[in-house]
Amino acid sequence: MSAQVRIGVIGLGFMGSRWAQALTEHPRVELAVVCDVRESHAKAEAEDLGTTWSADPAEAASDPTLDGVVVCTPEHLHVDAAIAALESGTPVAIEKPLAHELAAAERIRDASVKADVPVLAAHILRFEPRYAAIKSAIDDGTLGAVQAVRSERIGVVADQEVLRGRTSLPLYYGSHEFDLARWYAGDVARVAARRSRGVLQAAGYDVDDLYSVVLEFSGGAHGTCTLGWSLPNASAPFGTSGFTVIGEHGFARVEQGTTGLSVVGERGRKAVDTWYTPNVHGRTRGALANQVDHFVRVVTAEARPLCTAAEGVEAVRLCVAVERAAGSDAFVDVESIAA
CATH class of the missing domain: 3.40.50.720 (NAD(P)-binding Rossmann-like Domain)
Incomplete structure (x- = not known):
């Protein structure tokens, strides 16, 4: 050893x-x-x-x-x-x-x-087997050239009990989706976005509820992403999430919002993680x-x-571009985003 x-x-x-x-x-x-x-x-x-x-x-x-x-x-x-x-x-x-x-x-x-x-x-x-399998299916040619991606990651209001408005929706949830999008389809050239507010403001948190994002990739692919953290706390334990990649020869889809396991007791459904940090025999x-x-x-x-750190930077740049696009009626060029 x-x-x-x-x-x-x-x-x-x-x-x-x-x-x-x-x-x-x-x-x-x-x-x-x-x-x-x-x-x-x-x-x-x-x-x-x-x-x-x-x-x-x-x-x-x-x-x-x-x-x-x-x-x-x-x-x-x-x-x-x-x-x-x-x-x-x-x-x-x-x-x-x-x-x-x-x-x-x-x-x-x-x-x-x-x-x-x-x-x-x-x-x-990137280390979750299902998402890694999609990357392998792209790299080995099973899916063919990526034409489009579609993702959604919508959590529950209770997220703010921990976050308390300290960060934005694109940075917290979007950093997951945008990193995967770049990993699968390459650099994003420009983005457009819309956002909505109301649910979390009513709960006492001055943050957005939802983002809808359009992505255009430098290589010609395109995609959409919906982000949110405004679902009722009684929703599925991990909210609703998923990622789809469509290639010239086929597609791949991860359904992340379900773990494939239900544990229900007197206090209702219990959230059990089977993918990210599960405890298996201690x-x-x-x-x-x-x-x-x-x-x-x-x-x-x-x-x-x-x-790498360079890839981490580009994920943050894309998050900032999405935030800027949400306040604009036009697409935002990602390369135009500077510190």
Whole structure:
């Protein structure tokens, strides 16, 4: 077995805690430190996972004894922790979106290039077997040249109980869909968009409810995307989501809004994750485990990042273009979006 690598996790929210748990289960990883500005939370996580803790993200990220750093802080805090690690020569995985704004995303990309240190933009859907199978079907010619894509990702009002308006709908949900669209069909040349408001405002959150987006790709393909987080909380556990790719020879479709499993008790239906971070016999499996394993291989120079910092930047640029298009009656050229 190859030597273990020492990896730290910065930010212990929903995804950070799951990254930390999955890293402890990896046979080639020593979870060296967990960090969160909430000191009591960091201490509790460290005790549960049998590691050390920190409440100082910059100090933890720049620790020269680390072989890798995973940044799972809120989006607007990604840039400082990521650059601290990169300037110390440490490979970084950064939860999507790469940053909260284009300028910050470009700073991360540029720091990666300057230090010649890899960044994995952690777009987890690239590691989910169904989405990866679509990419394989494109690459091996099964679908033929991609002609169109169609996607939807609409979550529930309860999302805002955690987010509380800290980010936009295109950045939070659109970063998933737009990264996949680019992965499958190439660069997006221009976008048009419309948005609606009302449901979440009535619930006390000053954010948009829904976006409808038209995509035109540089290679000639086209597509649509519907984004939202305004469904009733009684909706299906993961809202309604899916992705369709239509090629010259066929099509592929992922139905993400259903897990294929129903668990119902006295309190109603229970949300059970079977794809992303499922617990199988006490261990984390699914897309996150695949992503963790890939990052370990990036850290050890056995693999290049499946999604680079440069690709993460372009996903953020596309999100910004969609936001701008929603306030316009015209298509917006994606290349025109600058920091």
